[in-house]
Amino acid sequence: MMKRKTIQRSLVLDAVNKLHNHATADEIYDAVIIEHPNISKATVYRNLNTLSEMGEIRKLEIPGGADRYDHCTHNHCHIKCDKCGRLFDVDIDYISGLENNIRDTRGFDFTGYDIIFRGTCPDCKKHSMSQKEKDV
Amino acid sequence: MMKRKTIQRSLVLDAVNKLHNHATADEIYDAVIIEHPNISKATVYRNLNTLSEMGEIRKLEIPGGADRYDHCTHNHCHIKCDKCGRLFDVDIDYISGLENNIRDTRGFDFTGYDIIFRGTCPDCKKHSMSQKEKDV
DNA sequence: ATACTAATTGATATATAATATCATTAAGAT
DNA sequence: ATCTTAATGATATTATATATCAATTAGTAT
Numbered sequence: 001m002m003k004r005k006t007i008q009r010s011l012v013l014d015a016v017n018k019l020h021n022h023a024t025a026d027e028i029y030d031a032v033i034i035e036h037p038n039i040s041k042a043t044v045y046r047n048l049n050t051l052s053e054m055g056e057i058r059k060l061e062i063p064g065g066a067d068r069y070d071h072c073t074h075n076h077c078h079i080k081c082d083k084c085g086r087l088f089d090v091d092i093d094y095i096s097g098l099e100n101n102i103r104d105t106r107g108f109d110f111t112g113y114d115i116i117f118r119g120t121c122p123d124c125k126k127h128s129m130s131q132k133e134k135d136v
Numbered sequence: 137m138m139k140r141k142t143i144q145r146s147l148v149l150d151a152v153n154k155l156h157n158h159a160t161a162d163e164i165y166d167a168v169i170i171e172h173p174n175i176s177k178a179t180v181y182r183n184l185n186t187l188s189e190m191g192e193i194r195k196l197e198i199p200g201g202a203d204r205y206d207h208c209t210h211n212h213c214h215i216k217c218d219k220c221g222r223l224f225d226v227d228i229d230y231i232s233g234l235e236n237n238i239r240d241t242r243g244f245d246f247t248g249y250d251i252i253f254r255g256t257c258p259d260c261k262k263h264s265m266s267q268k269e270k271d272v
Numbered sequence: 273a274t275a276c277t278a279a280t281t282g283a284t285a286t287a288t289a290a291t292a293t294c295a296t297t298a299a300g301a302t
Numbered sequence: 303a304t305c306t307t308a309a310t311g312a313t314a315t316t317a318t319a320t321a322t323c324a325a326t327t328a329g330t331a332t
Contacts, residue, residue: 004279004328025318040282045319047280063197063250066318082247107258111218114199115251122243140299140308161289176311181290183309202289 003054011036012047016057022068022078022087062087063116079117083124090117139190147172148183152193158204158214158223198223199252215253220260226253 015031016023023031029044048069052059060068060078068087079090092115151167152159159167165180184205188195196204196214204223215226 001279002329006280006328008281038282040284042283042320043281049320061199063199064203067200079244079246088244107261108215108224109256109261110215111254111256113251113253115249116199117249118247120245120247125243125245137308138300142299142309144310174311176313178291178312179310185291186309 003050008036008039008043009047009050011039012044013051013056016048016051016069017071020071022060022070024066024068026066028069060087061114077115077117079119079121081121081124082118083120086121088121139186144168144172144175144179145183145186147175148180149187149192152184152187152205153207156207158196158206160202160204162202164205196223197250213251213253215255215257217257217260218254220257222257224257 011032012028015028019027019031025041025045025048028048029039029041032039032044048057048059048067051057052069058070060070062068062080065080065085065087077090077092079088080086081088147168148164151164155163155167161177161181161184164184165175165177168175168180184193184195184203187193188205194206196206198204198216201216201221201223213226215224216222217224
């Protein structure tokens with residue numbers, strides 16, 4: 001199935017690159033309709049998946065939340081704030097052979113792993129109250 | 137807010153312990169209605185959350201899938217099969233100071249981390265075709 | 273340039289997972 | 303036995319994402 005170049009697809013890609021803080025599909029949609037008011041939300045979802053498969057962007061499947069999309073640059077993982085639910089970048093030194101720490105998975109082919117840290121972000125520590133409304 | 141003991145709550149707890157392979161809320165509901173046909177699905181969801189908060193069971197928020205519930209015993213993480221989506225236990229040796237590998241998270245209080253490995257399970261390697269219908 | 277064909281789109285319906293609402297019930301204390 | 307309020311059951315609602323399908327359009331072949 002050959003991939004064609006469409007203005008919708010490149011608008012979505014541009015939006016992900018421009019927002020570049022792990023935007024959700026909805027946030028990306030909101031950004032795109034400004035320049036292209038007729039785009040369908042389904043098209044945004046479709047292109048986010050397509051672009052992920054093409055390796056142009058990175059899809060982050062967040063436990064307990066909407067998927068987020070990132071322009072893939074350096075290797076990093078993420079930390080999710082328990083209080084406000086926001087997601088932050090975490091630079092991490094190469095974890096040498098994490099696979100070697102594993103037992104009892106005979107017969108599995110590993111393709112990778114996601115580490116999502118949990119914690120309380122500086123803002124929430126300060127205010128110590130829930131700020132769900134302040135999401136990303 | 138004091139917690140009361142109800143038959144619904146203990147039935148949900150029993151089901152999680154009995155199924156003990158990371159059942160979803162739906163699967164737990166299916167197990168409970170056999171003995172208690174009038175239980176509401178909302179009650180199952182509510183009790184799964186309550187029991188998690190109480191520390192009686194462990195909630196696993198799976199990226200790209202429904203939450204799963206486990207009776208918490210030894211320390212382990214999970215591997216999700218890319219092909220069939222099933223989730224398997226992974227025993228893992230203590231990863232000493234994973235937090236120490238992290239940079240650029242000044243001001244965060246860490247509470248923990250989830251590692252979800254990705255890979256192809258033995259079954260899918262054998263059949264090499266999608267088996268989504270075989271979902272745990 | 274014109275025609276072809278299949279990928280893509282837009283609009284909508286559907287699916288799935290989970291929470292919110294609210295009147296009723298019942299657990300545990302007095 | 304009575305009281306208080308946590309918990310339940312039924313249902314509606316929210317959120318996220320995919321499926322469907324006719325219409326459009328990108329890229330190729332003529």
